[in-house]
Amino acid sequence: MKAVFKRFNQVSKSLPVPIYQQIKETIEQGISEGHWEAGEKLPSEHELVDALGVSRMTINRALSELTQKGAIKRVQGVGSFVGEPTRHASLIELQDIALEISRRGRQHRSEVLSLRQTVASIEASMQLEVATGSKVFFFRAVHFQDELPVQLETRYVNPEMMPEFIQQDFKQQTTTAYLLRQFKPDEMEHRVKALMPDPQTRKHLLMSENQPCLNLTRRTWKRGQVVTYVTLTYPGDRYGLGARYATGEYQLRQSESAFKK
Amino acid sequence: MKAVFKRFNQVSKSLPVPIYQQIKETIEQGISEGHWEAGEKLPSEHELVDALGVSRMTINRALSELTQKGAIKRVQGVGSFVGEPTRHASLIELQDIALEISRRGRQHRSEVLSLRQTVASIEASMQLEVATGSKVFFFRAVHFQDELPVQLETRYVNPEMMPEFIQQDFKQQTTTAYLLRQFKPDEMEHRVKALMPDPQTRKHLLMSENQPCLNLTRRTWKRGQVVTYVTLTYPGDRYGLGARYATGEYQLRQSESAFKK
DNA sequence: AAGTGGTCTAGACCACGGT
DNA sequence: CCGTGGTCTAGACCACTTG
Numbered sequence: 001m002k003a004v005f006k007r008f009n010q011v012s013k014s015l016p017v018p019i020y021q022q023i024k025e026t027i028e029q030g031i032s033e034g035h036w037e038a039g040e041k042l043p044s045e046h047e048l049v050d051a052l053g054v055s056r057m058t059i060n061r062a063l064s065e066l067t068q069k070g071a072i073k074r075v076q077g078v079g080s081f082v083g084e085p086t087r088h089a090s091l092i093e094l095q096d097i098a099l100e101i102s103r104r105g106r107q108h109r110s111e112v113l114s115l116r117q118t119v120a121s122i123e124a125s126m127q128l129e130v131a132t133g134s135k136v137f138f139f140r141a142v143h144f145q146d147e148l149p150v151q152l153e154t155r156y157v158n159p160e161m162m163p164e165f166i167q168q169d170f171k172q173q174t175t176t177a178y179l180l181r182q183f184k185p186d187e188m189e190h191r192v193k194a195l196m197p198d199p200q201t202r203k204h205l206l207m208s209e210n211q212p213c214l215n216l217t218r219r220t221w222k223r224g225q226v227v228t229y230v231t232l233t234y235p236g237d238r239y240g241l242g243a244r245y246a247t248g249e250y251q252l253r254q255s256e257s258a259f260k261k
Numbered sequence: 262m263k264a265v266f267k268r269f270n271q272v273s274k275s276l277p278v279p280i281y282q283q284i285k286e287t288i289e290q291g292i293s294e295g296h297w298e299a300g301e302k303l304p305s306e307h308e309l310v311d312a313l314g315v316s317r318m319t320i321n322r323a324l325s326e327l328t329q330k331g332a333i334k335r336v337q338g339v340g341s342f343v344g345e346p347t348r349h350a351s352l353i354e355l356q357d358i359a360l361e362i363s364r365r366g367r368q369h370r371s372e373v374l375s376l377r378q379t380v381a382s383i384e385a386s387m388q389l390e391v392a393t394g395s396k397v398f399f400f401r402a403v404h405f406q407d408e409l410p411v412q413l414e415t416r417y418v419n420p421e422m423m424p425e426f427i428q429q430d431f432k433q434q435t436t437t438a439y440l441l442r443q444f445k446p447d448e449m450e451h452r453v454k455a456l457m458p459d460p461q462t463r464k465h466l467l468m469s470e471n472q473p474c475l476n477l478t479r480r481t482w483k484r485g486q487v488v489t490y491v492t493l494t495y496p497g498d499r500y501g502l503g504a505r506y507a508t509g510e511y512q513l514r515q516s517e518s519a520f521k522k
Numbered sequence: 523a524a525g526t527g528g529t530c531t532a533g534a535c536c537a538c539g540g541t
Numbered sequence: 542c543c544g545t546g547g548t549c550t551a552g553a554c555c556a557c558t559t560g
Contacts, residue, residue: 018529044545055531057318060546068329070448076546077539187331194455194475194497212473212497214455236455236473279548305526316550321527337527338558 008043011052019054023062028071031082032103042072042080096176097143097151106145112170113140113204117159124156127219127229135159137166139175142204149205150239155230162227179228185220192216194236205235212236269304272313280315284323289332292343293364303333303341357437358404358412367406373431374401374465378420385417388480388490396420398427400436403465410466411500416491423488440489446481453477455497466496473497 011022030036043051048059063080066072074080085103101108118138125132137157142149155175157165161183168178193215197207205213214234220227234241272283291297304312309320324341327333335341346364362369379399386393398418403410416436418426422444429439454476458468466474475495481488495502 013530020529046544046546055533057532057549058530060548061529063546074546075539076537077544079545192453192475192502194473194495196471196473210457210471212455212457214453214475234455236457241453274549281548307526316552318530318551319549321529322548324527335527336558337556338525340526 008051020058020062024066027066036082038082038084040082044079096174098174101145109144111142115139117166128156128158129226152201152204152233155228157228158226161225183222185222187221189219201233207235269312281319281323285327288327297343299343299345301343305340357435359435362406370405372403376400378427389417389419389487413462413465413494416489418489419487422486444483446483448482450480462494468496
């Protein structure tokens with residue numbers, strides 16, 4: 001019991017990070033590092049109140065938001081439990097593909113095809129919401145899972161928001177990992193389409209003929225400005241996207257679903 | 262000003278529906294019925310406290326959850342504003358396609374291909390988490406937007422959860438509309454893939470050769486049991502899925518993004 | 523300085539599940 | 542019955558934006 005709580009003793013009230021956010025991060029980290037198994041019972045709200053010395057509303061907010069994301073499940077009258085891990089690339093969360101792959105116990109490697117400054121095409125300038133012809137950074141790489149290509153990443157970056165982007169070594173870390181460390185986006189937009197790959201894409205992803213691609217484009221904002229616009233292309237037969245979560249919108253008034261251990 | 266608040270006077274403390282949920286629904290309804298334009302300023306939290314006679318934490322919860330969904334935007338020191346409407350089928354929300362299409366100002370029509378009781382195949386029984394060979398309901402329909410097919414719906418329903426499903430007339434209402442009125446799911450799972458249509462699917466969706474499909478499967482739970490398992494197949498070139506939202510996870514500590522009117 | 527939203531507290535009452 | 546989570550209150554302090 002004590003060991004479980006020890007992980008929570010890091011909560012600090014003086015940091016600029018909200019307490020509920022610290023609690024969320026602690027729990028998510030504990031789950032992703034395997035300190036809790038799926039289905040395992042978490043400390044109750046009351047126990048966390050005592051252990052952390054914060055009010056129950058704060059605990060409750062942290063746990064509620066984790067529930068909405070599907071990271072944990074809560075059953076009234078019983079307790080809070082760790083959720084099932086997802087086995088797909090996340091549809092709704094911004095995740096580092098290297099982490100995703102390694103969490104599945106596979107090997108990740110990426111091959112940088114291009115990293116340069118260029119002049120914004122009409123499409124790129126519209127997506128980045130900058131003037132056509134202004135300078136933008138362009139990046140392209142292929143990501144491998146166990147030496148099999150699973151994602152082609154084509155990215156534009158607004159240099160005004162991320163001037164150092166072009167000097168990074170993206171063989172050592174993914175663009176997503178770098179960008180997430182540099183800033184926390186306040187808004188995201190996702191689009192998903194199915195399309196046939198052009199010959200170049202097909203070659204990069206080592207796809208057989210007549211196979212479609214799953215095409216995810218994402219834009220992320222900071223302070224009202226687009227920071228980056230990325231297109232992630234997956235071989236349709238090799239990779240899916242998914243999400244599982246409690247419904248925030250159509251939430252239960254009463255009884256929650258029984259949790260199956 | 263008074264007209265704006267009038268819409269809020271319906272909040273009741275005796276209903277079994279939480280107050281924050283009533284406020285959310287009132288605001289979403291106001292937006293979807295066009296009482297507020299995109300970008301328009303909503304009443305401040307303090308004003309809503311006075312108008313509704315509930316505590317600020319309750320108002321705040323309603324507005325925070327709407328922010329996470331991207332329905333509204335909030336800027337510290339400025340106010341809360343109505344968000345932009347989405348132009349794609351939602352990736353993360355369970356929405357009635359008939360509503361989605363009519364909100365875009367298009368005409369919806371659906372053609373029921375099949376509605377019958379059948380014996381669960383291995384795949385269907387796994388997805389519904391029932392015994393192989395048990396009875397399940399099967400439904401298939403094509404949805405049209407302005408007389409162009411945009412979605413093929415293939416659905417299995419657990420008869421124990423929804424015994425009346427098979428008696429409904431789904432020419433009058435969509436399955437989604439019916440199911441949403443019958444129950445509010447407590448959990449959902451989404452999967453997205455890209456694949457080539459089989460000849461039958463291609464025919465139903467009137468697709469040209471060599472065009473891929475976007476394939477969304479969704480399972481919804483109630484009290485720990487799968488209620489329905491549905492596969493929605495879209496013509497890759499005619500329909501996309503998308504979402505735009507504030508990041509709950511990578512939320513800002515401080516200053517929010519400037520809101521562009 | 524005034525108004526806004528972001529967060530937090532220390533209580534409270536309730537519905538639910540397991541005993 | 543008791544412990545659980547779900548909701549709510551009436552305050553509070555703070556950071557931020559605008560005038």
